[in-house]
Each structure stands twice: as C-alpha cells, then as structure tokens.
Amino acid sequence: MHPALSIILFTTASGAGYGLLALLGVLGPAGLTPEGPWFGGVSLALAFALIGGGLLCSTVHLGRPERAWRAFSQWRSSWLSREGVLSVVTFVPAGIFAIGWVILARLDGAIMVAGLLAALGAAATVVATAKIYASLRPIPEWASVYTLPAYLIFALMTGAVLLNALLHLFGAxxxxxxxxxxxxxxxxxxxxxxxxxxxxxxxxxxxxxxxxxxxxxxxxxxxxxxxxxxxxxxxxxxxxxxxxxxxxxxxxxxxxxxxxxxxxxxxxxxxxxxxxxxxxxxxxxxxxxxxxxxxxxxxxxxxxxxxxxxxxxxxxxx
Amino acid sequence: MTSLPGKTEKSLGLVIDLDTCVGCHACVTSCKEWNTGGHMAPLTDFDPYGGAPDGTWFNRVHTYEQSCGEGGRTVNFPRSCLHCETPACVTVCPTGASYKRSSDGIVLVDEDKCIGCQLCAWACPYGARDFDFDVGVMKKCTLCVDRIYNENLDEVDRVPACVAACPTGARHFGDLGDPNSAVSQLVAERGGVDLMPDLGYNPVNKYLPPRAKTSAPTDAPAKELESVTAEGGFLGWVDRMLSEEAL
CATH class of the missing domain: 1.20.120 (Four Helix Bundle (Hemerythrin (Met), subunit A))
Structure with a gap:
C-alpha cells in the first residue's frame, strides 16, 4: 500500500496524544502526577496539540477536505466515521478535565469522572483507528489479529514515554x-x-x-x-x-x-x-x-x- | 446510507464470457466514451497524448496465459465493478457517498458527498474503484444507470455501453437475482463462477470460464522447406551463376 505521509503523521501523532491523554486522565486524579495547574496545562496542551495536529494532518489526505464534516454521519457501518465521531466526542470530557485541572485546580469529583471518560474516549478512538485497517479483508497484513493490539500498545507506549519525559522535566x-x-x-x-x-x-x-x-x-x-x-x-x-x-x-x-x-x-x-x-x-x-x-x-x-x-x-x- | 439494503428487488449485473472475449478493448473505450459524459462525468485524463498518460477508467481488459494440459490458453479478462451483494466499499464509506440501491442492487457513488478518503478503494479486492485526482472524488462503474433506464434511447440500446459495444457477444446484462432470467440461465448452463468467493463480498457479476478444448491438438507437421542447395536444371544454373565470387 502507498504510504501517505498525512496518514502516517496522523496515526502516530494522534496515537501518542491519545495515549498521553488517557494516562493523564487516569494518573492525574489518582494523584500520581504533580497536581499543579502548570503540569496539567503543559501536559494536556501537548496531548491536545498532538491529537488536533494529527486530525488536521489526516484531512490533507482527503480529495475534498472541505466536506470532512460529512464523515460524522455513517457511524452505524463505518469505522472511519466512528473514529471521527469518537475523536470529537472525546474532546468534551477532555476539555472539562483540562478546565478543571488547569483553571479550577481541581482533580476530584466531576473532574475525576471527566478524566476517566477522556481516557475511555481516547482508548475508543484508537480502537476505531485500528479497526479501519483490521477490517480490510483484501490486505492480509492489516486484517490480522495483530493490528488492534498494536495500535493500543503503541498509543500507550508513545504516551508513556512522553509523560515520563514531562515528569522528569517537572522534577516529579x-x-x-x-x-x-x-x-x-x-x-x-x-x-x-x-x-x-x-x-x-x-x-x-x-x-x-x-x-x-x-x-x-x-x-x-x-x-x-x-x-x-x-x-x-x-x-x-x-x-x-x-x-x-x-x-x-x-x-x-x-x-x-x-x-x-x-x-x-x-x-x-x-x-x-x-x-x-x-x-x-x-x-x-x-x-x-x-x-x-x-x-x-x-x-x-x-x-x-x-x-x-x-x-x-x-x-x-x- | 452506507448500511446495506437487506434484500434488493433486482440484482442487475453482467455475465462475462471468458471463452468468447477476444480482448479487443471495445468495451473499455466504449465505457470511457459513454461515462465521460454520463452519471459520473468527467472521467478525467492527465497527459492523454503525452508520454505518461493517466486517467480514470471503469473497465479494463487484462490478458493472461493459463497453463492447462498441453500448452496454455490465452484468456482475455475484462475487469470492472461486480456490484457485490455485500460490498465492503459501501459499508466503510464514512459519509454515505457510497451506496447500494435497494431497487436494482447497483453500487453507486454520490459525488457531492464523497470526501475522497479512498478507503472504499482499499476495501475493494477487485480494483473496481478509480480515483479522479482532478475532482478529488472516487468514481466507479455505474452499470450505465443512465442508459439502462433511459427512455430517450431505443430499447435495444438500454444496456450498459460495454455490452452494446462487444463484437463477440461476450458480455451479457440482466437480473441475476431472478433464476429464470436469461443471464441466470446462462450462468447455470455454463457453470459461471464468482471471483474470490472466499473473501465474502458475494459479487453479482459472474464469469463464464473458457470451454474445455473439444479436440486433441492436430498432428500436422509443416511441409518440408525447399532445398537451398543448388540443384540441376535452369534454376540450378542461375543459382550457380549468381553465387560466383566474381559477380
């Protein structure tokens, strides 16, 4: 298959972003990261930048990017549509989580729930991305049992390596x-x-x-x-x-x-x-x-x- | 909607006879000619008269050699959309641009909804979809939906352009969902087959395999060539004279 740079950048960047977001959503409320708004702000900004930048990259692959909004309509049958819907839906709890952590300086109650939902949404979006490839029967390398775990492992791995660097930079x-x-x-x-x-x-x-x-x-x-x-x-x-x-x-x-x-x-x-x-x-x-x-x-x-x-x-x- | 209709009223499609196809490509050019002004128009060409022409086509004819028994046979193989019963190209479409009609089973693309993500082309094992880089949308065979119901055409012409063009009658059009239709009868009679049935796309179009060879290869050696050595008589004399070094 032709390796399109836009899709390569999208899947790697958004995968790392979702991995980082999921880890922050779980570890932040659990008190395993610094609780200050600076750490939350920088880490979540990096996650959002990777996710958003990746999604923008993916539109470069489209012949008619101005119609990209139509891709939210066919979630009943299409994993690509589900990926689009899930990526947007995940921004809602992730946004609430970010506002709670950075502006309200809180990580308990509703903010904790938002963090966990953001982590869940991130995982679901990565699953949808993987299923796009895993369900293509004409391509044996993708339609294998290895594809879905690979996308989840790589998202978690790249997110964890990023978070590890952030924790070190913040002395935590x-x-x-x-x-x-x-x-x-x-x-x-x-x-x-x-x-x-x-x-x-x-x-x-x-x-x-x-x-x-x-x-x-x-x-x-x-x-x-x-x-x-x-x-x-x-x-x-x-x-x-x-x-x-x-x-x-x-x-x-x-x-x-x-x-x-x-x-x-x-x-x-x-x-x-x-x-x-x-x-x-x-x-x-x-x-x-x-x-x-x-x-x-x-x-x-x-x-x-x-x-x-x-x-x-x-x-x-x- | 990219969800598939449970059952279609008809299953319109083609039956392609690999025994009689002579590989003239008339169906290819006729398809291009009709469809570049038809439902999916235009079928853009880049550099059409230059050194590296490229463009959008719905129908192509491959030529293969199949080894079988003594020697092999040449098989011309037309390849176009098979209008599958369960086409993954439709269900993967994120926008609803790809759809299968519940009335006649034809798989079409609504060009105004297509975002050009090309996932449908990845999902098709038959290579039926072709991307138009000029317009930025996916295009495909329409089974000449703008001919087969076209009351401005004589009834005899209300068939896909490729079928109308075929000089050997290797292409047949009809309702493959009706077991009594002429095409279904032909498939039953000739043992028509699905392409890549194991992938589960359930193509509507059928291919009729080449008929078995009816006679053993004839043993008819060519006549022996005339001798090239000089012989007697007048021609021998001419030959000797013309062979002289001095001349």
Whole structure:
C-alpha cells in the first residue's frame, strides 16, 4: 500500500496524544502526577496539540477536505466515521478535565469522572483507528489479529514515554512510572517482532486463480490493460519500501524500541537532571522511529488487487 | 446510507464470457466514451497524448496465459465493478457517498458527498474503484444507470455501453437475482463462477470460464522447406551463376 505521509503523521501523532491523554486522565486524579495547574496545562496542551495536529494532518489526505464534516454521519457501518465521531466526542470530557485541572485546580469529583471518560474516549478512538485497517479483508497484513493490539500498545507506549519525559522535566519522576514506560516499550517491541514474523509467512488470502475465476494451472500476465501505471498500481502496489524493508526494520527496532528502552531504563536508575535529558532523548529517538514503523505498516502491506497485475502467479503479490 | 439494503428487488449485473472475449478493448473505450459524459462525468485524463498518460477508467481488459494440459490458453479478462451483494466499499464509506440501491442492487457513488478518503478503494479486492485526482472524488462503474433506464434511447440500446459495444457477444446484462432470467440461465448452463468467493463480498457479476478444448491438438507437421542447395536444371544454373565470387 502507498504510504501517505498525512496518514502516517496522523496515526502516530494522534496515537501518542491519545495515549498521553488517557494516562493523564487516569494518573492525574489518582494523584500520581504533580497536581499543579502548570503540569496539567503543559501536559494536556501537548496531548491536545498532538491529537488536533494529527486530525488536521489526516484531512490533507482527503480529495475534498472541505466536506470532512460529512464523515460524522455513517457511524452505524463505518469505522472511519466512528473514529471521527469518537475523536470529537472525546474532546468534551477532555476539555472539562483540562478546565478543571488547569483553571479550577481541581482533580476530584466531576473532574475525576471527566478524566476517566477522556481516557475511555481516547482508548475508543484508537480502537476505531485500528479497526479501519483490521477490517480490510483484501490486505492480509492489516486484517490480522495483530493490528488492534498494536495500535493500543503503541498509543500507550508513545504516551508513556512522553509523560515520563514531562515528569522528569517537572522534577516529579517516579521510578515506578519509568519502569512502567520501559515495560510498554518492551511490550511494543515484542509485539512488533511477532507481527513481522507473522506477516513474513502469511500468504495472500486468495490466489490468481481465485481472482480470475480460472481454475487450475498457472496464471501469467501476457499483457497489461494499459501501458502506464494506473491508480491501482500506484496506490495498492507500492513496492519501493520492500526493497529496503530489512534495513528499515532495523532502524525501527533501534529508534522506536531499543534506544528509548535503554534511555528510559537509564533515566529510572540515575535520576536528577541527567535523567531528564535521557527521558527527553527517548522521546526524540522514538518519534522518528515510530514514523518509520508506520511507514513500513503501509509500505509492506499487500493488497489482493495486485494479483491482477502480477507477472506470474507465485503466491506473492507485487 | 452506507448500511446495506437487506434484500434488493433486482440484482442487475453482467455475465462475462471468458471463452468468447477476444480482448479487443471495445468495451473499455466504449465505457470511457459513454461515462465521460454520463452519471459520473468527467472521467478525467492527465497527459492523454503525452508520454505518461493517466486517467480514470471503469473497465479494463487484462490478458493472461493459463497453463492447462498441453500448452496454455490465452484468456482475455475484462475487469470492472461486480456490484457485490455485500460490498465492503459501501459499508466503510464514512459519509454515505457510497451506496447500494435497494431497487436494482447497483453500487453507486454520490459525488457531492464523497470526501475522497479512498478507503472504499482499499476495501475493494477487485480494483473496481478509480480515483479522479482532478475532482478529488472516487468514481466507479455505474452499470450505465443512465442508459439502462433511459427512455430517450431505443430499447435495444438500454444496456450498459460495454455490452452494446462487444463484437463477440461476450458480455451479457440482466437480473441475476431472478433464476429464470436469461443471464441466470446462462450462468447455470455454463457453470459461471464468482471471483474470490472466499473473501465474502458475494459479487453479482459472474464469469463464464473458457470451454474445455473439444479436440486433441492436430498432428500436422509443416511441409518440408525447399532445398537451398543448388540443384540441376535452369534454376540450378542461375543459382550457380549468381553465387560466383566474381559477380
């Protein structure tokens, strides 16, 4: 699949934003973060900026962005519509939570409920995002049991790494949370490796014989229907990344998982200002790492329509 | 509404005969010609006369070789929207632009509601949807909805443009929901098949597989070529003379 930069930025940024929002909504009222309005203001502003910026990025992918409001209408059948509705609905408790924390300086009662609802909305929005991909049967890499947990784990992981850096910057870090952040990175790393292992051996769900209705024998293309690459080939048959996928996977493993894991664990051990530097470096390493991870998520995904264009039936689509 | 109708009154669609299709692409150009002025107009082209033409098309003909028994066979394979019974392209649409008509089962796009997110194209395993980058909306085969009910046309012309254009009668149009219709009878008689049935889209369009070869390959060696060595007689003499180095 063609990796569109707008969707890569949207899913990674809003995923991190929702992860951060969910953690703040739960840990803030529980008294596990600084209670002052400054910490709440800066942290929630960062979460809102990532979510809002991501949502804005996603409209760049649309052919007619001025009609984006129409996407709120078909929540009965469409996960994309549900994602849109949930993202907007989540802003209501999140907004109340932010007003309560930053302006009213309260984290109890209704504000606590708003925080928990914001966390719930954040999780539901990430689930909807994941289901958009997980329900696309023509793309085996996405329509697998690995997709939904991956989006949830990565949202929690990137949110936790961000919150860990914020806690260090505000001098309020706790070893327990640093270890939790490190654990989410380890979980994300293990899940990504398991996903790759699964994808590398997963065949396309259908064959060229199924695609053409021609039973038996091998199907070989004699002639394409057109001389130039068309929309299908450009959008579904993207193949540049596969050439470099081994190297890009190593970059992902290093930048998104190994380096942040080492830095987060290191920060948990040493404390003080050097630890804050390490925690921020973990964010700065993981952000590009996750962009590469998401790029591969698209670029390595095969679509069954490529069977119509493959030169020879080999079980692997172009 | 992108929720699917429970049952459609008719299931209009095409039956495509892979045995008789000769791969002339008349259906392709006829489709383009009609639809660039039809319901989904225009079918934009970029650089149409240049070195890298690109544009919107609803119907394409692939040419494959299928190995079978002795040697292989060439199969021309027209590919267009199959107007599925359970089309994921419709249910994934976030705006209600994609819909399946409860009256005749035709899958259409309301261009005024489409936001161009292209998720429907990802959801279609058959590559039926084509994005018009000029207008920023998704377009697809309409089963020539503006021909088949068009009372300004002679009755014989009230069929999709691709069907009207086919010189070998490889394309048939009708109600596949009615088991007594001519197309349903044809499918039953020829063993028509669904494409990628395991994916669960339940396509309405059917494909008739090529008929089995009726006779064994004939054993008729070509006549032996005439000898190229010089022989006697007048021609031999001419040959010898023309072969002389001095000439």
């Amino acid at each position: 870090y706790s070893t327990a949370f640093s270890l939790f952040a490190a654990a989410t990175i380890a979980a994300g790393w293990a899940w990504k490796r398991a996903t790759w292992r699964h994808n590398d051996t997963a065949p396309l769900p259908v064959t060229a014989n199924d695609a053409t209705g021609l039973a038996g024998g091998r199907i070989r293309t004699v002639e394409w229907p057109h001389t130039e690459a068309n929309y299908l080939m450009k959008e579904m048959g993207y193949r540049i990344a596969r050439k470099h996928s081994a190297r890009l996977r190593r970059i992902t493993e290093a930048a998104a998982f190994a380096i942040p894991l080492g830095l987060t664990a290191g920060a948990a051990l040493i404390g003080g200002i050097p630890a804050a530097v390490l925690a921020v470096l973990a964010v700065l390493a993981q952000a590009p790492g996750m962009l590469v991870e998401r790029w591969l998520f698209f670029a390595e995904a095969r679509h069954v329509v490529s069977l119509y264009y493959m030169p020879e039936h080999s079980g692997q689509a172009a």
